[in-house]
Amino acid sequence: ETGVTQSPTHLIKTRGQQVTLRCSSQSGHNTVSWYQQALGQGPQFIFQYYREEENGRGNFPPRFSGLQFPNYSSELNVNALELDDSALYLCASSPGQYSETQYFGPGTRLLVL
Amino acid sequence: QQQVKQSPQSLIVQKGGISIINCAYENTAFDYFPWYQQFPGKGPALLIAIRPDVSEKKEGRFTISFNKSAKQFSLHIMDSQPGDSATYFCAATDTNAGKSTFGDGTTLTVKP
Numbered sequence: 001e002t003g004v005t006q007s008p009t010h011l012i013k014t015r016g017q018q019v020t021l022r023c024s025s026q027s028g029h030n031t032v033s034w035y036q037q038a039l040g041q042g043p044q045f046i047f048q049y050y051r052e053e054e055n056g057r058g059n060f061p062p063r064f065s066g067l068q069f070p071n072y073s074s075e076l077n078v079n080a081l082e083l084d085d086s087a088l089y090l091c092a093s094s095p096g097q098y099s100e101t102q103y104f105g106p107g108t109r110l111l112v113l
Numbered sequence: 114q115q116q117v118k119q120s121p122q123s124l125i126v127q128k129g130g131i132s133i134i135n136c137a138y139e140n141t142a143f144d145y146f147p148w149y150q151q152f153p154g155k156g157p158a159l160l161i162a163i164r165p166d167v168s169e170k171k172e173g174r175f176t177i178s179f180n181k182s183a184k185q186f187s188l189h190i191m192d193s194q195p196g197d198s199a200t201y202f203c204a205a206t207d208t209n210a211g212k213s214t215f216g217d218g219t220t221l222t223v224k225p
Binding site for chain 1: 209214217
């Protein structure tokens with residue numbers, strides 16, 4: 001059984017650029033959630049996708065968008081990057097829309113200069 | 114608005130001691146309360162979790178105590194080991210909304 005994988009592991013961008021982060025969910029999982037974890041803080045919920053539809057969203061602006069593909073992998077897109085977007089971006093998959101348990105990937109570390 | 118408050122921010126315990134981390138929540142829609150362990154460079158890993166209809170859950174050296182009326186829950190790590198040194202996050206999940214809210218974490222250091 002393959003766990004949650006994310007790519008790339010690290011990324012450096014400049015302010016104003018756009019970035020795409022990728023996540024492959026655990027086998028058999030149809031729900032993916034994205035979180036932003038700033039240094040020294042807990043993960044903050046960005047949004048969740050269930051069967052290719054956005055299922056819930058946290059307090060993030062529209063320049064944070066996502067996609068889920070038929071194989072349940074997912075992308076997080078961030079436009080017009082700001083310095084405060086520098087963080088660890090975590091993807092978590094779960095086996096159902098109302099599943100309690102989430103399995104996290106190792107994250108993508110994004111640095112915006 | 115911070116909906117899950119976690120304390121202390123950091124904790125130093127001697128090997129063999131008891132580590133206690135506390136969390137408090139506000140939103141009564143939360144119906145699942147997991148604790149995660151995170152090592153540097155890794156994503157959070159589920160450690161133990163509890164539902165609000167249970168007051169205590171124990172798995173090995175890890176115990177969650179839950180007080181629904183006070184909207185508080187805590188993690189107890191018995192016989193703490195240096196390998197337990199990590200950052201611990203409590204979370205509260207509204208499973209209907211598909212959303213988990215995390216505390217700000219507690220950095221635990223277990224001294225040999």
